[in-house]
C-alpha cells in the first residue's frame with residue numbers, strides 16, 4: 711500500500727510544471743526529485759491521467775482551509791498522509807495541532823524529505839490499530855482527512871475508525887474519498903494498482919450513506935473529481951480529451967467520490 715504513494719506524488723509534481731498548476735505543490739516536485747533522481751517531468755506520458763488525484767488533493771485542501779479558518783483551535787488527523795505536504799501547503803496557525811498518521815516505513819520516509827515543525831506530530835501506526843488515538847488531545851474541534859485511504863481499508867475497519875473518532879471527539883468534520891463498488895471489484899485487474907502490487911478493499915456507490923454508520927454523523931456535500939471544471943480548464947489538451955472519453959464510460963465519472971461529513 712505504501713507503494714501507491716508514488717503515482718500520487720508524481721501527479722502533484724507534474725501539476726507543478728503546468729503553466730497554470732491546479733494544486734501548485736512545490737514540495738511534491740522537490741520530494742519526487744530527491745526520491746527518484748532519474749525522474750524526468752518531460753516524460754509525462756499516460757501518468758498525466760493521475761491529474762485527477764491532484765484535483766482531489768485541492769478539494770481536500772479547500773475544505774480543510776475553510777474548517778481551520780472557522781476553528782483555529784482545531785486538531786487535525788491527517789490519516790494515510792503518505793508524502794503529501796498538506797500541512798505545509800495550508801500552513802495553519804500555531805493554535806492548530808496537526809497529526810500525520812501512516813505506516814512506520816512511510817513516516818520514516820517523511821522524516822527524510824519533509825522538515826519538522828512546531829505543533830506537528832508524526833504518528834507511525836496502522837490507522838486501524840486505534841491505540842494511536844490515545845496521543846490526540848480531546849475536547850477540541852477535530853478535522854479528519856483521509857485522502858486516498860478508505861479504499862485500502864476493509865469496510866469493517868473503516869467503519870470502526872470513523873465511528874470511534876465520532877465517539878471520541880466533541881465535534882468536527884470528516885473528509886474522505888471512496889471508490890465505487892465496480893472500481894473496488896475490478897481493482898485486482900487495474901493495471902496501475904497491479905503495477906504497485908495492491909488492490910482496493912472496499913467500495914461504495916452512495917458514499918453519503920456512510921452517515922448511517924453513526925447517529926451523530928451527517929453528510930454535507932461532495933466535490934467533483936474526474937469531471938472537475940478545473941481539471942477540464944487546466945489539464946493539457948490530451949489529458950482533457952482522455953478524461954472526456956473516459957467519462958463517457960458508465961460508472962467512470964463517479965468511480966471516485968470526494969465527500970464531506972460533519973459530526
Ligand SMILES: C[S@@+](CC[C@H](N)C(=O)[O-])C[C@H]1O[C@@H](n2cnc3c(N)ncnc32)[C@H](O)[C@@H]1O
Nearest residue numbers: 712714718790791792794812813836837857858
Ligand atoms: C494512495 S496513498 C495516498 C497518500 C496521501 N494521502 C496522498 O493523497 O498523497 C495511500 C496512503 O495510505 C497509507 N495507508 C493505507 N492503509 C493504511 C493503514 N491501514 N494504516 C496507515 N496508513 C495506511 C499508505 O501507506 C499510503 O501512504
